[in-house]
Amino acid sequence: MSKSTYRIEYKGELGRLDRVLVAELAESLACSRSQVERWIEQGRVTVDGKQVLKPAFKVESAAIIELSSVEEPTTTLQPLELSLEILFEDKHLLVINKPHGLSMHPGAGNATHTLANAVIGHVGKGQLQVGEANRPGIVHRLDKDTTGIVVVAKSTVVHAALSKQFAERSIDRRYWALVFSTPRSVRAIQQQDQGEVQAPIGRHPTNRKIMAITEQGRPSLTRWRVLERFSHGTLLECVLQSGRTHQIRVHMTSIGSPLIGDKSYGDISNLPKALKDASNEFGRQALHAATLSFIHPISSEQLTFSAPLPQDFKALVELFRASH
Numbered sequence: 552m553s554k555s556t557y558r559i560e561y562k563g564e565l566g567r568l569d570r571v572l573v574a575e576l577a578e579s580l581a582c583s584r585s586q587v588e589r590w591i592e593q594g595r596v597t598v599d600g601k602q603v604l605k606p607a608f609k610v611e612s613a614a615i616i617e618l619s620s621v622e623e624p625t626t627t628l629q630p631l632e633l634s635l636e637i638l639f640e641d642k643h644l645l646v647i648n649k650p651h652g653l654s655m656h657p658g659a660g661n662a663t664h665t666l667a668n669a670v671i672g673h674v675g676k677g678q679l680q681v682g683e684a685n686r687p688g689i690v691h692r693l694d695k696d697t698t699g700i701v702v703v704a705k706s707t708v709v710h711a712a713l714s715k716q717f718a719e720r721s722i723d724r725r726y727w728a729l730v731f732s733t734p735r736s737v738r739a740i741q742q743q744d745q746g747e748v749q750a751p752i753g754r755h756p757t758n759r760k761i762m763a764i765t766e767q768g769r770p771s772l773t774r775w776r777v778l779e780r781f782s783h784g785t786l787l788e789c790v791l792q793s794g795r796t797h798q799i800r801v802h803m804t805s806i807g808s809p810l811i812g813d814k815s816y817g818d819i820s821n822l823p824k825a826l827k828d829a830s831n832e833f834g835r836q837a838l839h840a841a842t843l844s845f846i847h848p849i850s851s852e853q854l855t856f857s858a859p860l861p862q863d864f865k866a867l868v869e870l871f872r873a874s875h
Contacts, residue, residue, distance in 0.1 A: 699841060721846070776788045
């Protein structure tokens with residue numbers, strides 16, 4: 552696998568090193584901010600000849616930045632023959648309604664049954680050499696058991712442009728979530744029709760498999776709006792103003808309204824038995840990426856896509872609606 556070195560003569564304003572690199576490399580190397588952060592922390596970046604290990608390092612105008620030993624993306628993923636629900640496709644990108652139970656890309660114990668493998672199977676092996684080698688074309692992620700809309704890039708230029716839109720928070724992402732409530736409660740979602748949670752999110756200090764609100768976390772903002780109230784649950788629309796791992800799940804739990812079916816966060820043991828049993832049978836967090844809106848990087852057209860709730864999610868909502 553070939554490796555490359557990139558040299559940048561930075562002429563912009565004072566800015567964070569990770570953000571500067573993502574923007575400056577957009578035309579030559581599609582990369583996400585998290586990917587750039589890893590390269591920095593691995594010691595692959597120098598500024599004016601000095602190694603920098605902190606993504607937040609401030610870069611001044613006229614600085615010389617070098618990124619070395621970057622492996623060119625050449626995916627070795629095996630194609631997966633899987634019927635995908637494609638909402639839109641052209642030669643530049645794909646918009647897909649992801650089912651539950653499908654991981655975005657390979658990880659421990661799952662090397663072949665992922666959305667990335669399915670995309671390779673759809674477009675053809677060798678046709679998607681963009682982004683990280685094990686995440687070809689993947690611009691953003693949904694949890695394995697979260698359903699809904701994702702966009703996949705087919706070229707370096709499109710991947711970089713979409714990644715920039717996500718980094719700048721210009722992409723509109725709206726989720727539907729069924730969360731816990733009770734008939735008599737002082738929870739925020741029962742006192743207000745809309746609100747927001749602004750709290751930093753990072754790895755849990757003792758359980759590294761989950762996230763938590765922590766002072767050392769990254770700034771995070773979720774706006775929510777009530778769509779419908781039930782006796783023991785509330786259907787919300789959540790809008791992400793940042794893109795942290797498990798953000799909606801952590802933020803909703805922090806205001807006393809964890810997602811129904813979420814076994815990692817919160818406690819819904821006070822649900823009536825019938826709803827508790829239905830939640831357990833549902834088997835995942837009740838979260839769906841319902842709407843995605845962005846500017847097409849090539850045509851500059853504003854694109855908006857919507858995906859209805861999956862049938863089992865609809866059935867769960869109906870049970871909560873009927874419960875008194």
